[in-house]
Amino acid sequence: MGKFNLNQLLSNASLNDNMAQAGQTGREPKKANKSKQPGSGIIPISVYDLIPSEDNFYSMRQIDELKTAIELAGGVKQNLNVTPLPNGKYKVLAGHRRRLASLALVEEGKREYEFIPCSIESSEEDAALQKIREELLIILTNSQREKTDWDKVEEVRRLRSVLERYKEKAKLPGRVREIIADTLNTSSTQVGRMDAISSNLSPEFKEELKQSNVNISTAYELSGLPEEKQQQAYQEYKDKGSLSIQAVKDIKAQKEGKEKQPRQQPQAQDQPQPQQPTPKEQAPKREEQHPEAVPIPQNPKPLKIYVCSPYGGKEENYLKAVEYCKHVAAQGHIPFASHVMLHGILNDNGERDKGITAGFEMVKLSDEIWTFGETITPGMAAEIDLAQRLGKLVYKKFIEED
Numbered sequence: 001m002g003k004f005n006l007n008q009l010l011s012n013a014s015l016n017d018n019m020a021q022a023g024q025t026g027r028e029p030k031k032a033n034k035s036k037q038p039g040s041g042i043i044p045i046s047v048y049d050l051i052p053s054e055d056n057f058y059s060m061r062q063i064d065e066l067k068t069a070i071e072l073a074g075g076v077k078q079n080l081n082v083t084p085l086p087n088g089k090y091k092v093l094a095g096h097r098r099r100l101a102s103l104a105l106v107e108e109g110k111r112e113y114e115f116i117p118c119s120i121e122s123s124e125e126d127a128a129l130q131k132i133r134e135e136l137l138i139i140l141t142n143s144q145r146e147k148t149d150w151d152k153v154e155e156v157r158r159l160r161s162v163l164e165r166y167k168e169k170a171k172l173p174g175r176v177r178e179i180i181a182d183t184l185n186t187s188s189t190q191v192g193r194m195d196a197i198s199s200n201l202s203p204e205f206k207e208e209l210k211q212s213n214v215n216i217s218t219a220y221e222l223s224g225l226p227e228e229k230q231q232q233a234y235q236e237y238k239d240k241g242s243l244s245i246q247a248v249k250d251i252k253a254q255k256e257g258k259e260k261q262p263r264q265q266p267q268a269q270d271q272p273q274p275q276q277p278t279p280k281e282q283a284p285k286r287e288e289q290h291p292e293a294v295p296i297p298q299n300p301k302p303l304k305i306y307v308c309s310p311y312g313g314k315e316e317n318y319l320k321a322v323e324y325c326k327h328v329a330a331q332g333h334i335p336f337a338s339h340v341m342l343h344g345i346l347n348d349n350g351e352r353d354k355g356i357t358a359g360f361e362m363v364k365l366s367d368e369i370w371t372f373g374e375t376i377t378p379g380m381a382a383e384i385d386l387a388q389r390l391g392k393l394v395y396k397k398f399i400e401e402d
Contacts, residue, residue, distance in 0.1 A: 042079045044115035047103045049089045050082065055135050056096050057154045058142055061378065065353055066101040070113065076102060079117040081141055083134065093121060093134055094141030128165070135162045140183070146382045149216035150209050156180060156194035185389075196223045202230040214243065215376035217396070221248040242374050245396075306359075306366035306387070307337035308380050309373045318343050324372045327397070336362045356382070363387050369394040 070076055080095030092099055098116065105113040121137065123130055139159050147155070163176050172179060177195075181188045197216070200223040201209070208214040214222075214237075222230055225248070233251055237243040305328045311317045318339060325335035338359035346355050356379060363369065369387040371380060371394065387394050 042117045042119050045080075045082065045090055045118045047099060047106055047114050047116055050080070050092050050099050050116070050118075051085065051089050052092050052096050052099065053134065053138060055131075055158075056092075056138055057158060058096070058138075058151050059148050060097055060100060061148075063097060063101050063104065066097055067105055070098070070101055070105065071110075075113060076116045079119045081121055081137055082118045083121045083123060090118065090120070091134070093137040129169070132162055132166050146378065146385075148210075148212055148378050149219070149376065149381060150212070152216070153194045153197050153209070153219075155184065156191055157198040159183065160195070193220045196220060200224070202227065202234065204234050205230065208237070212378060213375065215245075215374070217376075218243060218245045218248055218374075221245055221252065225252055244374055303333045303367040304365060305333045305335050306363050306369045306383070307335050307340070308369050308371040308383050309337070309339075310375055310377045310380065311339040312377070320373070324370075324397075328370065336366055338362055359383055360386055363392070364390065366392065368392060370397045371395070372397050 076095075076098050078095070078098070080098060081093045082090035082095075083093060085091055095116075095118075102113045102116055121133070123133075135158060139155060139162070142155075159180050160176060163172060163179060166172065167176070177188050177191050181191050184191075193216075197206075197209070197219050201219055202222070205214060205219060205222050209216070209219045222233060225233065229251055233243060233248060236247065307321060307324045307328060309317070309321050309324055311321065321337050321340045325337050325340055328335035338355055341362075342355055342358060346352075346358075359379070360383065363383050363386050366387075369384065369392055371384065376384070384394055
C-alpha cells in the first residue's frame with residue numbers, strides 16, 4: 001500500500017465528504033462543486049483585509065529580504081491561501097511572511113503592493129473539522145520552507161494534535177507517527193526525538209531552543225534528564241553562557257550512576273609497564289555523528305569537506321571558521337566554507353541571499369559536511385537539511401579552543 005497523503009483529506013471534497021465516503025457519517029457525500037474547489041480561482045485582496053491565523057507557529061524571519069524579492073519581482077507571484085471570515089475579511093492560512101512583507105512595503109508608501117493574489121479555501125460546516133482543515137493547510141503549505149529547530153519540533157507537535165483529533169472522527173490508515181514522518185519527509189526516529197523534546201524538555205530550555213540558543217541535538221539529550229537534572233543543567237548553562245551536548249551526556253551519566261573511569265593505579269615495579277602510545281597513536285579529538293549518520297570510513301583519498309559553522313557577519317566567527325578549515329586541511333582533506341571564501345566579497349547585511357546560495361552550491365559539491373560550534377544557527381540548519389536530503393554524511397566536530 002502506498003504512503004498516505006494528507007493532501008487527500010483536503011482535495012476535491014470537504015473533510016465531512018471524505019468521512020461520508022468512508023461510511024463514517026450519517027449523510028451522503030455532496031457532489032463536488034467545481035466553482036468552489038480550492039484553487040479554482042485566484043482573486044486580489046487588500047493586505048488590510050488579510051488577518052494572520054492564530055494557529056500559525058512558524059517563525060517570521062528575513063522579512064526585509066522578502067520585501068526586496070517582492071519589489072524585484074514586481075509583486076507577490078505566489079498566491080496566498082485564505083478562508084473567509086464573517087466580518088468580510090480573510091484569514092491567512094499560507095503566506096504569513098508574504099503578507100507581512102507586503103504590508104511593510106505599503107506602509108512605506110508603496111501602494112502598488114496593497115493587493116495580493118489569494119486562493120480562497122472551502123469551509124466546513126462543522127467548526128471542529130474547519131479548525132482541523134485550517135491547521136492542516138498551515139502545516140502542508142509550509143512543508144518546504146526553511147525552518148528553525150523550534151519550527152520542526154512544534155510542527156511535529158501540532159501535526160500530531162491535528163491527526164489525533166481527526167482520528168476521533170475518522171479512521172487513519174496507519175500509525176500516527178508514520179503518517180507524520182511521511183508528511184514531513186523525515187524518519188520515524190526523528191519524529192520520536194521531536195516528541196521527546198515536546199513532552200519532556202523543561203520550559204526554560206524550550207525557550208532557549210526557540211531563540212536558537214540551544215541546538216536540537218542538545219535539546220534531545222536534555223529531554224532524557226529528569227526535571228531536577230535539567231534544572232542543574234540550566235544553571236550550568238546560565239553560569240557559562242553555553243552548554244555542550246557532551247556536558248549533558250556527563251550529567252546523564254551521573255544520573256545513571258556511571259562514573260568516568262578512575263585513573264590507573266601505580267603498578268608494582270616488577271609488573272610490565274604498558275607501552276605509551278606514540279604521537280601518531282594519540283586519541284583523536286572528540287567527534288560525534290549527527291543522528292542516523294553512519295561511521296566515518298577510513299578513506300585515504302582527500303575528501304571535499306564543507307565547513308558548516310556560525311557566521312552572522314561577525315569577524316570572530318570568520319576567524320573561527322578559518323581555524324576550522326585549517327583543522328580539515330590538517331586531516332588531509334579539502335575544506336570549503338562560504339563565509340571564508342566570500343569574506344570581504346559579499347556584504348552579509350545586503351547580500352546575504354547570495355552567500356546562502358553560494359553555501360548551498362558548495363554543499364552540493366562537497367563529499368561530507370562537518371559542523372563546528374556549539375550552536376546550530378538557522379542558516380546552518382538549512383545547509384544540514386540540504387545535505388541530508390542529498391544523502392551526504394553530516395558530522396558534528398569538536399575542537400578544543402584556547
